[in-house]
Amino acid sequence: MHPYDHKRVEKKWQKVWTTTKLYRTSDTLPVTSDKCYVLDMFPYPSGDGLHVGHPKGYIATDVYSRLKKMRGHTILHPMGWDAFGLPAENYAIKNKIHPEVAVKKNIKRFKEQLGLLGFNYDWEREINTTDPAYYKWTQWMFLQMFHIGLAFQSNEPINWCPSCKTGLANEDLEDGACERCGSVVEKKAIPQWVLRITDYADRLLLGLDTLDWPEYIKESQRNWIGRSEGAEIKFKVKSLKLKVEEEIKVFTTRADTLFGATYLVVAPEHPILKKLEALSSNFEEVKGYQNQTRQKTEIERTAEGKEKTGVELKGIKAINPANKEEIPVWVAEYVLADYGTGAIMAVPAHDERDFQFAKKYKLRVREVVARNIGEYTQYLEQQTIAREMDLSKLVSVYEIPPFTGTGQAMWSGQFDGLSSEEAKKKITEFVGGKTLTKYKLRDWVFSRQRYWGEPIPLIHCPKCGVVPVPEKDLPVKLPKVESYEPTGTGESPLAKIDKWVNVKCPKCSGPAKRETNTMPQWAGSCWYYIAYCLRENLKSQKPNSKQFSNLNSQKSKRILKKWLPVDMYVGGAEHATRHLIYARFWHKFLFDIGVVETEEPFQKLQNVGLILASDGRKMSKRFGNVVNPDEIVERFGADSLRVYEMFMGPFNQAVAWNSDSLVGSRRFLERVWKLRERAVKRGAPELSITLSALMHQTIKKVGDDIEGFRFNTAISSLMILLNAFEGEQLISTNTYETLVTLVSPFAPHLSEELWEHLGHKKSIYKESWPTYDERIALSAPITITVQVSGKTRGSFSTTRGKSKEEVKEMALALPAVEKWVTGKVIKTVIVVPDRLINIVVL
């Protein structure tokens, strides 16, 4: 037999797989088969091509789906391209190529590279988010949102990246900077299309409980959504000069501390400040403060040692509705304008931030929640005396840190003694506040002032207002232009293309203008897993057509019902609070309008751990530490690369690349190959009980481990089995075939070649996974460890199922054990069946 020549083998089988359409998935499911939809987060095709880190997740889904297929599932495993967005456009501008050309080129390169690795993708279902046939439906979905008011126009100031020259969503920020380019983000007020994702906040939260996702991803989504239940309470404003009717609404989660509110704080951007201007005696100062904050970036406002700043709004007081006390009103940037009501009641005794602020500006601190029973008892004793004293006696020193926990209410009139929970309800009721729920999650700013995105399919008519583009006119194609660089004015580059912008109003036929903003990068990835399902559907209608069938049709719904939800979704953890929230929101909307029948898009999720460079840093062109998969495939073969990446360490953990270790995987495959020489149809002795037991244990372990994404231990158990087989002079072909089958998900080319050598005509991909026989797996002799008082003193071999007495007898018969036991009193004997005996002596 030939030596293992990976180049010949891999080329050969990749060709065969393509010509025989081995990996094509039909929408016609056999009735007896369970579907299994295995999905990779589709890549953004960058100009740099793949490095060895990229395919790790793809290898995993490939191995996983091959196992599923061999276990009788009908699998759907597609791939496509997320090609709209800033990176593509910035790359294009830098290299002076039109994004469309760049994307085409990059996709071609990516596809070639992926092709070298022997994946079982059904390429007939390939999709590309920049394909007008695709984004026609992205636009269609946007229009459905528009119709029911889920997409709305806003003029609120939004995050603006001065370098990318576009507005951004909250999710696009990292530490107050643009996630893409790192520039510090500013606030800018420009007309925006916004999606009301906050309407779905509760469902996004509740749905998490039904998902089989890593706990920390679910937890970060919970934090991102940031639900908090609280109360809205009104404070009347009193002017020293005039009689006024103004009031300030605050939001609090701790209404129980209302008696401890010693001042109010209003965000500098709060609209009420305009109304209060006339009443204030120091409004110039307040204006100065407002200007100061306006000029600061998000980073400056939140960083700089967290020193809080603010100014008092003099000339007015607010009245605490609980005790009618007059308290000062401050303007400070530590209160955020866009959360809650943009104003808070400050309770320095029970809030860290209020405390810091009060300390700096020497504001009063009043404790109204007892830390413990002792403190409460003490309060009761002092109460009578204290009541007759001035309230200022109750002001604490600033050295005692604030108590932010819950406890019994004190200094709170008739609410004294109530638990914080009860006090919240009762005090809210008492002051006529209303309970409500707020979220940290913000609505999704959906407009980008850039060229390379899906045009938003709306038309602005001076007579009719905003008019949706009629469905029959979709897609609104992105016009081909010479110059697509961002303008920086807050207008999209599309605005300059008169021919494209000026249209007839679909309603009144009068002159009108197109919306020139485009959709964000994330739009296309919100439904691509749906698009894969519908790909073949339309192909069968019109061969080679690039159209997708009507998403709203009965036929589409039938097919989606068949495939959704995605059973296994694999990708990087960096999408935890971006793509994974957006897509869940989008999917829930599609559920509401009846396109899909499941509430959630992705049932199971696994996170890929990064492959770092050998220097421990991220692989990046910038650091010059990138390893190119093409070279590894050339030298060692795709199968070796696949085995190595799965063997490196736990799948979801970051591991540094080590080219030296790779030879271990290569050796493993060579030895599997060479073992063929010892495999004979007739004349091999029967496998020993120990070996056949090991084989069946391995069958179980490899299957279980792949299902659980523990690829590293699956491979190590295959190595153990191989080592054991290598100790034999001859093995039967059947035994060898089992080994080859177990290896095949990891090394499909090699296995396919060996399978053919063994005389099979059918692809190994179509074989079934070996059956595990528990009786055989448990039939091998076992070793029982003998401990004396917890110290291991020996071991003996026996069969399973021995009774406690039998085990004890055998253990005591061992000379090594006898030595430690004679002359001692046996206190107890602990037996772990089939594993261990511990003889405890005095």
Place this chain on the structure above:
RNA sequence: GGGCACGUGGCGGAAUUGGUAUACGCGUACGGCUCAGAACCGUAUCCCGUAAGGGUUGAGAGUUCGAGUCUCUCCGUGCCCACCA
């Protein structure tokens, strides 16, 4: 500051979930094959000790017949969120 992980040989890591710690692989050493090298094959490889034996999972304590695994304190590392009232 908050939340979540985690800490095992020279290195990547395993440990049936409380039951023989260091599986599997890399590396290293010696030997074989070779004119020589690469590749390959074999043997060895946590520490102390000739041995019997003893010690060892970041440090210390606790629970237990028994702890890498559970609890507490400390030290260290990584990731995520970060003025959300």
